Each structure stands twice: as C-alpha cells, then as structure tokens.
Amino acid sequence: MKMPSIPFFLSVALLASSSATAYTWPSPQYDALEKLLYEGRRLDGQSMSDLASGCKARPGGGNVAAQWLRFAFHDFATRDAAAGTGGVDASLFYELDRSDNPGSGLAAAANEYLLFASKYVSRADVVAIGAALGVTSCGGLNIPIRGGRIDATAGGPWGVPGIDQDIATHTARFATAGLNPTEMILLVACGHTLGGVHSTDFPNVVSLARGQAVLQQFDTTGTKFDLKVASEYLAGTTRNPLVVAANVTLRSDARIFNSDGGATLRSLVASSPAQALASCNNVLAKMLEGVPKETVFTETVKILPAKVIDPRLTVENGHLIFHTDLRLTQAIGTNAPSNRIVTLSWCDGRGSTANCTRTMNTARAAATSQPPSSPVGLQEGFYFNQYSFRVPISSTQSVGKFWFTVKDGSTTKTFTNGGAFYKLKQDNVIYAPRLAQSLNIGSHHHGHGLSSRSRQQVVVGIRSELSPSKVFVNSIEVANSVTELPVKSTTQLTLSQSIKPAGGYKFYSGTIHANTDGLTFDVGAIIGGITYTEDYLTPQLSTLISYTTPSVVSAFIPSV
Known part of the structure; x- marks a missing residue:
C-alpha cells in the first residue's frame, strides 16, 4: 500500500529497518x-x-x-x-x-x-x-x-x-x-x-x-x-x-x-x-518496536497473496487423505472469475513413481470458502477466497512435493513456493483427529471467564512398518490468569487396542486434560532415535469436505 508523505518533523528511518527477506513456506x-x-x-x-x-x-x-x-x-x-x-x-x-x-x-x-x-x-x-x-x-x-x-x-x-x-x-x-x-x-x-x-x-x-x-x-x-x-x-x-x-x-x-x-x-x-x-x-x-535488546524481529508481516494452509496427511473413514487449502487474495470490489479452476498437483513421495518419475497427480478443489478479513486486511484492499483439497492417497506412494495452478479463463498462474515447491516435512507420524473423541468433564473458572476443561483424546498414526520407542503430545494451553504463564504438558500415547490399522498406519492414543479454548499441541514420535513431529495443531475436527478423486497425468514440472 502506498503511504503518504511524512511531515518533516518525524523521521521514517524506523520503517526502512524492516528485513527485506522474502517469505518462503514453511514459516x-x-x-x-x-x-x-x-x-x-x-x-x-x-x-x-x-x-x-x-x-x-x-x-x-x-x-x-x-x-x-x-x-x-x-x-x-x-x-x-x-x-x-x-x-x-x-x-x-x-x-x-x-x-x-x-x-x-x-x-x-x-x-x-x-x-x-x-x-x-x-x-x-x-x-x-x-x-x-x-x-x-x-x-x-x-x-x-x-x-x-x-x-x-x-x-x-x-x-x-x-x-x-x-x-x-x-x-x-x-x-x-x-x-x-x-x-x-x-x-x-x-x-x-x-x-x-x-x-x-x-x-x-x-x-x-x-x-x-x-x-x-x-x-x-x-x-x-x-x-x-x-x-x-x-x-x-x-x-x-x-x-x-x-x-x-x-x-x-x-x-x-x-x-x-x-x-x-x-x-x-x-x-x-x-x-x-x-x-x-x-x-x-x-x-x-520499542522492545528489549534481545528481541529478534521477523520481517514486516505482509499479506500473503497466495497462502498454503495446513498441508497434512490424515486418516478419515479408513482412508489415507492428503488435505491442504490455498488461500488467495481478491481485490475488494471484484469477484473471482466464475470459471476459475484451482488445481493441486503433486509428485508421489515414495515408490517407483516418486519425484514425478513417469507420472504426477492432479486434483481440483473440492470446496471454496471465504475466511474473514480483519480491518487491517480490508484496508490493504483485499478479502480472501480459500480453496480446499481432500485427496485419497496410497500409503505406498504418499506425497512428495506439490504446487498449485489457478486458471482464470485464458490466464494461468502457478504457485511453486518461489521455485522451491511445497513439501511435507515427513509422513511417518500423522495426526488423526477424526478418530479422536472429546468428552467434557466440567467447567472451571478461567482468568477470562468460565471455560470448559475437557478430557481430550488424541490419536496419532505411525506408519505400520515402523516401531516407535515413544509417541507423545506436547500441549500448550492459554494461561489461567494474566499473571500466570501458559500451561505446558507432555502426554505419552500408547498403541490403541480399539482403533484398527487403516491407510497404512497403526494408531496410538492418549488423553490430555486441558482447557480447549486456545489449546494447541504438537504430536510426535521417536523412531530409530529420530524425532518426527506434526506441529501446531488444534483439537477441532476439520470441516467435512467431499474427497476429490485425483487424476494421474504424464510427468511435468512447471518452469520456475
């Protein structure tokens, strides 16, 4: 957004100090x-x-x-x-x-x-x-x-x-x-x-x-x-x-x-x-920006024209599912073209066809939504359209790098994370919220009002061929009062006797006791001495969206 000129009596040196480093996912x-x-x-x-x-x-x-x-x-x-x-x-x-x-x-x-x-x-x-x-x-x-x-x-x-x-x-x-x-x-x-x-x-x-x-x-x-x-x-x-x-x-x-x-x-x-x-x-x-000297600032937070949201593997209804969303900005006063086609493309991450050897996969968005735009976002001149993908995946193929194309009539834009592509960090450990249950066990007085404290079941999938030495949840609750720190805890999970293996994964479960209002957690496992994690999760179940059947096409990687 172009800023007006500044009167002579106030230096603008502060604003020039922001880092010019370009955003690259994941961040x-x-x-x-x-x-x-x-x-x-x-x-x-x-x-x-x-x-x-x-x-x-x-x-x-x-x-x-x-x-x-x-x-x-x-x-x-x-x-x-x-x-x-x-x-x-x-x-x-x-x-x-x-x-x-x-x-x-x-x-x-x-x-x-x-x-x-x-x-x-x-x-x-x-x-x-x-x-x-x-x-x-x-x-x-x-x-x-x-x-x-x-x-x-x-x-x-x-x-x-x-x-x-x-x-x-x-x-x-x-x-x-x-x-x-x-x-x-x-x-x-x-x-x-x-x-x-x-x-x-x-x-x-x-x-x-x-x-x-x-x-x-x-x-x-x-x-x-x-x-x-x-x-x-x-x-x-x-x-x-x-x-x-x-x-x-x-x-x-x-x-x-x-x-x-x-x-x-x-x-x-x-x-x-x-x-x-x-x-x-x-x-x-x-x-x-008047802060302690130990502070290390990020770059100035700017609105992301194309933002990849929550790319993860999970298990739903017995199937391994890859889900992710692409959020796009749209200028206020305009609408996205009615003929817009948003496509997810990805390479297999495992097997003989990994890294787009001979084949790659594509799927169209299964649903569209409009996340809210804050007053800051609106003043920037944008609102959002979000395109959601839910695609069945074979565990023997998994997901490697992926990218998106947006076709608006004769115009096509490809989003490849600046040429680095988007990539799942790992697929040995996955979070499976649809296999979990949340049971309310009463309320307690929280610093900001009456909040629900729940017994929250967490289910984590481990690839069936692997043997973890530890499967765990690290949870972070918001503080109980303004003078307390956030509540952090670690819960060890055990192999579930009631949830059958599915989608190429076996499941570990456990219960955390937490105020679910603002709760986030990481799930992880130690396998062969290496720790694998899925980061920054909430216990809320994802919205039900129809699965999209992927298509397989001849190998092609977009130029960057």
Whole structure:
C-alpha cells in the first residue's frame, strides 16, 4: 500500500529497518502472525479483530481500540532504550495492580489478549497486533508489524507517566523510553484521538453525573482516528479532560501539547489528513518496536497473496487423505472469475513413481470458502477466497512435493513456493483427529471467564512398518490468569487396542486434560532415535469436505 508523505518533523528511518527477506513456506511463526493480523483470528478460528472492528464500544462504556492502544503505551512507557530493557514485552500483565496503571480497560484488554497468545505469537506480539487492529478499525492507517517480541515473566520497573507530573518529568521519561520531545507530543495526540477518561477510573478528573459513571471523550469524535484532539485544542474548543480539568495539576495533555508552544500540533493540523495519519502511524510503529535488546524481529508481516494452509496427511473413514487449502487474495470490489479452476498437483513421495518419475497427480478443489478479513486486511484492499483439497492417497506412494495452478479463463498462474515447491516435512507420524473423541468433564473458572476443561483424546498414526520407542503430545494451553504463564504438558500415547490399522498406519492414543479454548499441541514420535513431529495443531475436527478423486497425468514440472 502506498503511504503518504511524512511531515518533516518525524523521521521514517524506523520503517526502512524492516528485513527485506522474502517469505518462503514453511514459516509457521510468520503464518500465525499473518493470520492474526490479516484475518484477525487465531489458529482455531476464534476472532480477535471482531472484538474491536467498527471501532466497537465496550459494554459498560469505553472504546476497545482506545483501551488496546493505551495498553500498548503503558507496556512501552517504562522502557529504558539506552539499557535495552523493557518496552513492549507484556510485562504489563504483571503490573495491573499498580497505581500507575489505573483503569478497568487495561484489565479487560489483558484478559482478551490472553486468549490469542500461542506457541508462535507471544503475548507481546498480541499487544502490538491489538494496537494495530484497534487503530485501523477506527480509521487510522495500518501500522507496520513485525513479530518476535519476547514475553516478560514478571513485572518491570515503575514509571508510567502520571497526569499530575510536570513537563520536565514527562520529557525525561519519554526520552528514557527513546522518544524525543516532538515524538512525545505526537504519541500523546495520536493516542488521545480515541477514547476518553472514565469517572470511575479518574474521579479527580471527571466527576460523576447525578451519581452515574461518565466517560468524557478526549475530542468530539472519540471513536474516530482523525486527530480532532489536536485541532480542537488549537481552536480553543477542546473538552479534553486532561486539558480542561478543574485541577490544573491534572492537565497533563495541556502541558505536553504546549511544551513547544503548540508548534508540533500546528504542523500536524496544517498537513493533509493523510499526512497527519501517516505521522501517527510512524510514531505508533516506533512505540510498538520499542522492545528489549534481545528481541529478534521477523520481517514486516505482509499479506500473503497466495497462502498454503495446513498441508497434512490424515486418516478419515479408513482412508489415507492428503488435505491442504490455498488461500488467495481478491481485490475488494471484484469477484473471482466464475470459471476459475484451482488445481493441486503433486509428485508421489515414495515408490517407483516418486519425484514425478513417469507420472504426477492432479486434483481440483473440492470446496471454496471465504475466511474473514480483519480491518487491517480490508484496508490493504483485499478479502480472501480459500480453496480446499481432500485427496485419497496410497500409503505406498504418499506425497512428495506439490504446487498449485489457478486458471482464470485464458490466464494461468502457478504457485511453486518461489521455485522451491511445497513439501511435507515427513509422513511417518500423522495426526488423526477424526478418530479422536472429546468428552467434557466440567467447567472451571478461567482468568477470562468460565471455560470448559475437557478430557481430550488424541490419536496419532505411525506408519505400520515402523516401531516407535515413544509417541507423545506436547500441549500448550492459554494461561489461567494474566499473571500466570501458559500451561505446558507432555502426554505419552500408547498403541490403541480399539482403533484398527487403516491407510497404512497403526494408531496410538492418549488423553490430555486441558482447557480447549486456545489449546494447541504438537504430536510426535521417536523412531530409530529420530524425532518426527506434526506441529501446531488444534483439537477441532476439520470441516467435512467431499474427497476429490485425483487424476494421474504424464510427468511435468512447471518452469520456475
């Protein structure tokens, strides 16, 4: 997406620092980050972006996006840039009881974020993605996001700027965090174009009205990311409670906005709306990338025009099945051609015809769906079409490399993973969810509400000719509360006496006790001293889709 020019007072060097490395599958961390950012949902489909889309208000008052953005700032604010410590590291989860982190909105955000951290997406990355989703949902620009943030396991130092502090203290605190005085003004203005002050959280700033709680917004369009907070301040019409509070000591926004005589805000308001939003975009990106020095960022997470999803072998109804999906972007305002043909092609992985010796296989998509597109994805100008394949496979042939072709009338595109092709990592160990059962054994109170704790049966297939020394499940549950870590456990599986061999595999089963809301796990086996795994799974069964009968054609590998 082409970005508007940036006003002179804010450097764009930060954005140029992102890695230019091209995406190559497999990249499970990138795939998980891309899904959460552009589809707005986690692996099992539960949506994070739905919580904030449309600049949604929170029941009982408040704006979700504003609270998510405030959460990111409070996490960042105690950073020591010179020392390389603190910043957006999720330490705020352990600091919510401190006096410098008042407000029920921070606790609400923490409980929401808890649900979306996973093996490949840290809590700190969720904090950054949440801020980006919130800003975009209210009309701001997409903030560039990189993953790889490291989660703190305890609270960090005190020091979030307080509304009663003088300008020298504020300036020094922001400088320690890595922001100069101009960036301080911009960050406060951009952060306070959304939301407001709750009387229940700050009764010394906003009074109750007839005994009822009140939310006084920072500007007249508190649910729109439009910088009215700046123009109304300059016009003298502002009702920003941190500018007009009866107690002058509590007018922190007034002190910050006027710290350079209003020059930064005047420049911001004088620029075009697109330039003003871009200025916010950049200072917010700098905040979200203020992280501990040990952090190793991914490349900037960009929408994948063609994304291969969940390629796996499994057993269903006694047959070995290869299933995978191809997700394609589609420009908003357009439809995929009605005559589109999406084809999966693959080589056998075993036997005399492996590596497309004499033959290769093809199958057309068995079903089409439209995954959701988050506000970030929609602002990029795209929605998604997803094409699903379920193909019977012989275990003596298995699956080697595979690729896709998309034929739209006279135009054909081939997707070969940049010439490297897509390849199953291994086929010695497979996950067989349709042979498993989930039995609910009651509920317990979870940190984010009442959640179901289940006895979850897991079934793993091992090629019949192999003899594993160990078959196991490594599971990861979301944490039980914001001050706890995710729950990790390992369960050993045993050869099933009730599930008959099928599809060239014998089956091992076991039971894990877990909160299934947000549960992911890896299954694996040690065979001949080598560990084979299937990675990042959920217990949910795949959607029932008709099998596609493959065709076998003369060998051909697309040019790359």
